[in-house]
Amino acid sequence: MKRTRSVCPFCGCGCSFYILSEGDRVVGIEPSPENPVNKGMLCVKGWNAHEFIHSPERLTKPLIRKKGELVEASWEEALKLVAEKLLGIKEKFGPRALAFLCSAKVSNEENFLFMKLARAAFKTNNVDHCARL
Amino acid sequence: MVGLAATFGSGAMTNSINDFDEADLFLVTGSNTTEQHPLIGSRIINAKQRGAQLLIIDPRDIPLAKFADLHLRHNIGTDVAVLNGMMNVIIEEGLYDKEFVATRTENFEQLKEVVSKYPPKTVEKISGIAAADLKKAARMYAKADKAMIAYAMGITQHTTGVDNVKSCANLAMLTGHLGRAAVGVNPLRGQNNVQGACDMGGLPNVYSSYQPVIDAAVKKKFEDAWKVEGLDDKPGLTITDMMDAAQKGELKALYIMGENPLMSDPNTTHIEQSLSNLDFLVIQDIFLSETAKKADVVLPAASFAEKEGTYTNTERKAQLAYQAVSPPGQARPDWQIICAVSKLAGYPMDYASPADIMKEINSLSPSYGGITYERLSNNTGLQWPCPNVEHPGTAFLHKDKFSKGLGTFMPCEFKPPAEMPDDEYDFMLTTGRVYYQFHTGTMTRRVNILEREAPEALLEINPDDAKKLGIRNKEKVEVSSRRGSVQLKAEVTERVPPKVVFSTFHFNEACINLLTNSAFDPVAKIPEYKSCAVKIRRCA
């Protein structure tokens, strides 16, 4: 069994726990006793933070809309489509016709890169996140 | 967090979660703490047991209210009047911190003038709070040595959200409850990395560490570091403006990472129209959310357990989380997807790992300068500002001076909520969370035990109103606003005062945001979720 230090994804308290896993299967959560925020405790959401990870409803392949339906596609095709469409719209309507929404659920590094993508690659400050809501 | 930034120069929680163990008094307002931030809630309960005082200002009878020394149940949306009333009493009775006001703040005369218009009798008429209770609350807060204010979305999600926050800040400055341990103004962030998303520049007007896009020196710094020319130097659109621009056809493409605005946004119909009006919608997420179903391209992302990265909690503390397992199928970590898109768009970004990205964050973001993977791997987190690798991090802000120098009193006048009940729409609807579900439920609704505890949306209604309308507990009712209507089961409870109903926005079967009002705070652009006028009838 592997123990991996992590941070609870469910609220801004930032409780810390260890993810217990066997191979690629998460089997449990163990609160971190040394973390000053939760001091070895978790709420019911934290204790169950691992359950959704192996949900059968997880997305496992890129999807592209074809004839009105979302169908499975390769990464290559999906990424190419995203880059081409965004570039095309930028060419035709200018960078302000594009917008990017960051996430209160992903890491700092990913939010930083996403705003860099918007600002450096597509030259737009139309960047926001949903947590105003 | 615009309100706090205006008064102090920084919009984050001023103090730390551990401070909850040291405070003598808590003023909790607009935060259902035990349900939204359970472990902070339990610290407050523990503090009560060691003799701390608890003052709650909240229209609902939240679970924490059982422990309160005083609970002011004011009319919804009258927060500014209540807070001004408290300041009125504090100034009248000379209970304010004269030294702090003289040496650390500016604009006191203006505050005095505005709050002089809110004597307890006037506030009683507006808010429904008895003058005697208001005086008692004011004295309790002012006289405590270490008093912490904690608030959440109940304060910010009003058309007057920014004014509510400024009023909390005014109150703390007036009484000198700032710049020390176990005091301060403490917004409790809802989602696990809201603070980080803002810190990293996930906002239209700033880069990471809140460096303004309109500042020429900042622009030059990022252009040099990123080896690009012509970065946009005008603030971009907020999410609310984006939706309007999409509806008008000015915004053509939207790329959304890890969010589900169709469920979390007020006035769902408007959002749905905006999204369908786009030429191109990209969603990057771990589940096929309601919003993803509308997308042109859906990119499968890795969950928190399947990648490495840092997250910044509500007390400004960055912590490192490691990868435990591989992503399912072909799903990939968000950072890898972003790099791949960027490369194809002609701007290659090459990073070997998240640690590599953090190095760039350290060099470009002053408050994160010393928050390195090396340090985070050996400790339980670092609180910004942490400008260099020798710096221990900052447990509380504004110690000897405010980020902007002097703290500015920003007095506010009371303004009623944007939509008040009338003869036809005679109830006030207010929305929030329940303990067992998280935001729009894309993650928590897939956790069986959580789903069993809170399987459906309920409309909380006061017993008196229920009786008048002939509604019994768990009976189906229809709630309608000027924007739409939904059906759900009633829960008859004293938790809500008469003429107020409450529900949550986790459930797509009864999407409560069909009803809410997208009139938003003119500065922070936070929509008015917390109140709108509705009518209610029993379903036959």
Ligand code: SF4
């Ligand atoms: S365990 Fe509970 S209190 Fe702690 S971060 Fe997770 S949801 Fe929040």
